[in-house]
Amino acid sequence: MYSEVIKQIAPNGVLIAGIYLGNFLLVTGKDDQGNPEGVSPDLAHAIAKELNVKIQLMPFDTQGDLVGAVASGVCGIGLVGSDPDRAQKITFAPAYVEIEATYLVPPDSSLNTIEDVDSSGVRIASFQKSAYDLWLVRNIKNASLVHADSLDASVELFFSEKLHALAGLKTGLIKESKRLPGSKVLDGQFMAVQQGVATAKENLQSIKFLSRFVQDAKQSGLIASFIQNRKVDGLSVAG
Numbered sequence: 001m002y003s004e005v006i007k008q009i010a011p012n013g014v015l016i017a018g019i020y021l022g023n024f025l026l027v028t029g030k031d032d033q034g035n036p037e038g039v040s041p042d043l044a045h046a047i048a049k050e051l052n053v054k055i056q057l058m059p060f061d062t063q064g065d066l067v068g069a070v071a072s073g074v075c076g077i078g079l080v081g082s083d084p085d086r087a088q089k090i091t092f093a094p095a096y097v098e099i100e101a102t103y104l105v106p107p108d109s110s111l112n113t114i115e116d117v118d119s120s121g122v123r124i125a126s127f128q129k130s131a132y133d134l135w136l137v138r139n140i141k142n143a144s145l146v147h148a149d150s151l152d153a154s155v156e157l158f159f160s161e162k163l164h165a166l167a168g169l170k171t172g173l174i175k176e177s178k179r180l181p182g183s184k185v186l187d188g189q190f191m192a193v194q195q196g197v198a199t200a201k202e203n204l205q206s207i208k209f210l211s212r213f214v215q216d217a218k219q220s221g222l223i224a225s226f227i228q229n230r231k232v233d234g235l236s237v238a239g
Contacts (some may be wrong), residue, residue, distance in 0.1 A: 009076030017044035019079035081131030095194035095238035107182030125158035171234030
């Protein structure tokens with residue numbers, strides 16, 4: 001039934017799935033063997049089960065390296081933030097979950113809304129090449145982005161340089177706001193970071209299979225059950 005798909009993404013009977021470790025909502029821990037656990041590994045396991053193949057999770061510290069491994073065929077699939085820049089190199093199935101991205105601003109800030117942040121003179125700390133940063137690079141017109149090479153570094157940059165705003169995922173920003181009494185996470189979102197399953201562009205049958213599988217997993221409640229079982233707040237099933 002899936003012979004062509006298996007040939008494309010699990011050619012030796014093993015599905016190698018690239019897992020990005022930097023999203024704390026999607027990878028929430030490790031098992032006894034050190035393999036990543038969480039919503040995105042759960043989905044990778046479900047895909048392998050449907051294909052009746054073994055699975056090997058391949059962890060990545062950067063999303064760029066993961067995208068490269070999927071594009072080159074080192075990984076049959078990759079679970080990573082969906083973005084138009086990345087979609088030039090790999091093809092995504094419809095998003096399975098999404099996460100609100102907004103800003104944290106310091107106490108007594110004059111920035112009260114998402115729209116206020118894109119103003120002349122405003123400096124925004126951002127994790128370079130994260131999904132939300134790629135969106136900001138394309139869409140911010142007046143403010144300045146101050147880039148850091150990791151999520152933690154962007155947080156420290158915001159605090160140490162006393163920047164006007166910190167871009168990030170809402171759940172993480174709420175946690176960081178506790179370090180700075182009086183700071184606030186702005187209501188709403190400037191974008192939703194959508195998480196997708198992707199494969200190499202030439203894997204046409206696999207793209208159809210992954211798209212159908214993800215849609216079924218959303219409609220059946222499978223994705224929702226992963227979120228519930230992992231007790232993750234701030235993550236919702238994509239529409």
